[in-house]
Amino acid sequence: MSKGRVCLAYSGGLDTSTILKYLCLEGYTVVACAIDVGQEENWDEVKEKALAVGAERMIVRDCQKEFVEEIVWRAVQCNAIYEDRYLLGTSLARPVLARELVKVAKEFNCEYLSHGCTGKGNDQVRFELAWHALAPGIKIIAPWRDSAFIAKFQGRADLLEYARVNNIPVSSTPKAPWSMDENLVHLEDPNAAPPKNMWKMTVDPLDAPDKPYHFSIDFEKGIPVKVTTEDGKVATESVELYKLLNKIGHDNGLKSRGCYDTPAGTILRLAHIDLEGLTLDSKVRELRDTFVTTAWSRQLYNGMYFSPEREFTEKSVIAAQDGVNGTVKLMAYKGNAYTVGRSSETSNLYSEEDASMDSLDTFSPLDTTGFIAIQAIRLKKYGEAKIASGNSLI
Amino acid sequence: MSKGRVCLAYSGGLDTSTILKYLCLEGYTVVACAIDVGQEENWDEVKEKALAVGAERMIVRDCQKEFVEEIVWRAVQCNAIYEDRYLLGTSLARPVLARELVKVAKEFNCEYLSHGCTGKGNDQVRFELAWHALAPGIKIIAPWRDSAFIAKFQGRADLLEYARVNNIPVSSTPKAPWSMDENLVHLEDPNAAPPKNMWKMTVDPLDAPDKPYHFSIDFEKGIPVKVTTEDGKVATESVELYKLLNKIGHDNGLKSRGCYDTPAGTILRLAHIDLEGLTLDSKVRELRDTFVTTAWSRQLYNGMYFSPEREFTEKSVIAAQDGVNGTVKLMAYKGNAYTVGRSSETSNLYSEEDASMDSLDTFSPLDTTGFIAIQAIRLKKYGEAKIASGNSLI
């Protein structure tokens, strides 16, 4: 009799194939499940392999559209970034993966969820926190934190030997980005220059074309709705648009800081920030930058997507974007993207003849004297106190 | 009899020469003063011109070292940035200029300070707020906010005609960055691509060398103390070091976002952020990023350098940097800089074998189960409440 039904996040790689076989041999019935969030993958091969290893069935779900529209567009809207460097790559996909796995588990009456994340990183935390929120009471099998499993598989050699013994096909297919198994790109030695092949999604900047590539992005409420390129490509559907930007970034050697591969994310962040400079009120921006962007980014990084605080924060992400409409013209060149023009019809916050203090029409220069005088009251006292205490500012 | 003694911030350009003459004709005695904060300038010519136009004397002061060490290094230490784009270029120099002008005014018994900033921008605000703090009670002449002056000079033609009549030599010498008169580089039409000559300090990325240029920066307590290049240049003195980085950036087409020219600033920000990733505690970083960096940047942008809040904030800027020691290896290439290696001997926060959750030595993977369970208590309640209210998260 089966010990129970397990829905396993399955990638087709050596790790999850081993886990699949292990669970079967332990007496579980396993529903293998893979989610397409844009990674390059031969799903037929993955399916075949899962069944060969012993899965009761193998489910593949395409969640690209909800991934882009529910999560990635929020990241774009708030210029999400973690520690000034990381555009949150795998963290962004995790909630969509976690949710679809719960759906599949429910559909096929699985009382267990399982994943192949290592016992040492954040990905396991993200998966499991999401699962606890999505399906309170669900039982989780985390083999890489199970003493017996860890004892059995102490290195890659053990996995390969197990595969050999159990007829698990081993094709060292390199996993594409956002694969469920992919971890953050992690430099083993932070002092070593990244090898050329470290960037999977982009060509090396040195190999990128010698000519800039021009294109433009239209935004509505902070969301990209259209990409138009110099060679006549146009994309308006969300996934297609995102992939087109990934291709532009790839071809021109773009990457985000810190050796992470997020070409479309890098371009969109640049373009969106520059459009906000044209359309977003400065005080709203100050509040949004200080509180909302940082909070949302940390929530995603820490696996807190399905949480009261992310739900609360996201309302502010969206609320700030009503006026962020317009077009940004860009060029990509040798590992970099440059904004070469911005325009917006829907905002009057900033315009060529009417920006902040630069127009004689809306105020008198003499007003500035009063503006300075009022602010200076406090500063004069500060200067005087410094003099009085023998710590003159000069 | 003289109406009084004025210390005028003088650049040698058409505007401040006009103001100098105007003040003289109005009956003031004028001490012209220029501050060298790194701009390319022929100070002898400026001197000669000031005297020719009518200044009682012309004072030139070299404040490069204090500019770099007192202000620029603080910006580097806190990764200062304004609205995600602007590395604060002219805002950073303003306090040093303002303070030196007050010193000169005192030295030469001037009861007035004057500047040539337009009546519409932030530069006038920054100058005057600093002056009020530095010399409470000082009197300020801001010609571009004076009704009579404005009425007289309604356009460049009026200035040129005035120069002709009054024998003011007009050499359209383009001012280098950080000139006292320079404003932020301002795209008149934000939808137009910046012309090639917009970047004064950098070559166009398209014209930059086809080969990457490697160099490294050593930091102590978050301050760059040494730059070493692939072709054997070494700089350790602050101003020399900064100029070497400017040259590397210039030659390789680097600029900061938004078409501003701050090549050294761009490189240093990249390198410093990456070194902090290796050496700064994540919780200190979170507090510093959210509160200190944003506050200090806004204070500088808003002309609040000489203020209680900047003094207060700066203590935190410095306090966070005790462990930010190490070397960052970089390469510059075609408009971009890339970190290609980092190392630090003084920090144990992060190391190849011992980073965060990645080492079996410092904790058991099983601990993660408890870590997740405790955090999940709240999330389970959240999920249950959603189900109970008919808004299931799935």
Add this chain to the structure above:
Amino acid sequence: MSKGRVCLAYSGGLDTSTILKYLCLEGYTVVACAIDVGQEENWDEVKEKALAVGAERMIVRDCQKEFVEEIVWRAVQCNAIYEDRYLLGTSLARPVLARELVKVAKEFNCEYLSHGCTGKGNDQVRFELAWHALAPGIKIIAPWRDSAFIAKFQGRADLLEYARVNNIPVSSTPKAPWSMDENLVHLEDPNAAPPKNMWKMTVDPLDAPDKPYHFSIDFEKGIPVKVTTEDGKVATESVELYKLLNKIGHDNGLKSRGCYDTPAGTILRLAHIDLEGLTLDSKVRELRDTFVTTAWSRQLYNGMYFSPEREFTEKSVIAAQDGVNGTVKLMAYKGNAYTVGRSSETSNLYSEEDASMDSLDTFSPLDTTGFIAIQAIRLKKYGEAKIASGNSLI
């Protein structure tokens, strides 16, 4: 011929009566306007006086309901407070006053708005910033910043003499709270104990009853919807409810910190905070407290109610309150209110048997070991680094 039509914020007091007469004599046609936001006032007398002094007409509008429901309830929802002491009394009423005055000005074709605020405080700023947003382009007459007016009226004696000469009836009617003319209660000598009669809305705590008074407040989404008292009073309509709490506060000597008179505000803040302790997620609360409460309070204090940032912030104020439902039982006694019980049916975040880490059912105590171990990784490194650098923490 009239110089133009002015809508004047009129209180019936000496200052605004003088301004009314002065504007008439200057050749303006004046529509006097008073707004009832809860102050004790004989509006018939005010009306009569305005007409006697020379107003074309005197408009009185009752804005109590919108004041309480649009503004005061927001303050309650976010526990608004300024500098830990000031419950924002007059700042809260300003936006409602400003908006109604603009409406009246438009209705009676006034091209000018005028107020009697002194030239030295924040109230003038709040009024005028609101007017500029509500009616861009409107012209404002601020007599207390007009050189001629100031020169003419240098002290109360001048006002009284002018009243005598111009037959302005002078009844030194003390203005009740939220009168348009009332300023913040301002201790002339901060070292002097406040006189007993300083608290207009409350009895002196020493004179309050010797017996506690019990009552309860029901909240829905953070808004008080019902007050029930020990002696059978029940209020559910917003203004009535607020006045009942004011009376309870008054009778029992309650006041907010710093000698300000806001009895209902003090009670509601206490009760709401305690209900949030029972119903608001701790992480949402942390974000709300740090960012939203402080931002909203400052915006109101600084007269920025009609601004993009207040509109933006207020969405978060409301978003946090969905689950803040329940009943708080209180007692008022001798200048203080005490929460003596709380209950909520709609929240499961906290319950007698199931709060945070206090229930064996939702997690195993052993989980805590892992929770601590993961957090301790970083702290151990910190402790080790301290030892290594000779600064042991012990």
Add this chain to the structure above:
Amino acid sequence: MSKGRVCLAYSGGLDTSTILKYLCLEGYTVVACAIDVGQEENWDEVKEKALAVGAERMIVRDCQKEFVEEIVWRAVQCNAIYEDRYLLGTSLARPVLARELVKVAKEFNCEYLSHGCTGKGNDQVRFELAWHALAPGIKIIAPWRDSAFIAKFQGRADLLEYARVNNIPVSSTPKAPWSMDENLVHLEDPNAAPPKNMWKMTVDPLDAPDKPYHFSIDFEKGIPVKVTTEDGKVATESVELYKLLNKIGHDNGLKSRGCYDTPAGTILRLAHIDLEGLTLDSKVRELRDTFVTTAWSRQLYNGMYFSPEREFTEKSVIAAQDGVNGTVKLMAYKGNAYTVGRSSETSNLYSEEDASMDSLDTFSPLDTTGFIAIQAIRLKKYGEAKIASGNSLI
């Protein structure tokens, strides 16, 4: 042979006596240790009991002075509070207890530390995080998270039976505040009014004297240095001063919000906030309130005293207090304290004749016109955009 040497945090109560005996019977050698942080306790009795139960020795250390001066004064300086209600009572003492226990453990060569905190609350977390930082590598025995121990002692009856069998003297001595075993006062039913005897440190407000009690507190750099009472008591030594305020609070029925007992803390927070209103720059205060107070309070609440972030944050706590010098006069009456006067000689930020915008000497009222005009530029655009989009603000 001994299993090893354990330093046990011992209070003399039933729980820690049971643990002491249990550890002895398990084969450990136990050094019992109690820390005096101000609780009322007969230390001789505690000592005798520990030895009777089986401790190798019983150490009592007086850490009152370092508790008050290192921790409590910091809390006062930053107005520390958690969730607007909790003055952090037990959280504040924890670091001092944890550090002294480590010292004692080292002194007597103990390789284990142990405590009697329940397995469900925050106190265990605070103790253990501190220990991991203070003594990286130390081994911890937490009986209430040990399966065998928990299984053995499922309720108070088991503890009492164990005591009877093992001759552990059971005196139900009620523990005073800050006892190591004391948990937060926890209302079992939040809807029940607290019983009169809930407040251990204060009389019931109803029973407090009918006459106000006057006293004053002198502060230097935000730290209380002297308390003077109406009946001639004077205290200047830190512990003595704190105890005097506790007595004043006790006698007059003071407590902090939420039924917690922190009379001196409540008085000091009130007085300090009011003195800051007189002496602290408003912008420094804004930054301090938003970032520093919240961060420090959360760090202490979460047991993160010995952490990089607390060390970082505390520098800002102190940096803000340079000018917070002066005297606050107060009165305590029937459960409340009132500030009745404030004075400061060392600050010129605020003074009777010279506060903010209230003095004609330091600025012209006309300046306000400019101040408002500049700020209104943005608001006018906002109002115009609202009209243009059909969402007029009126």
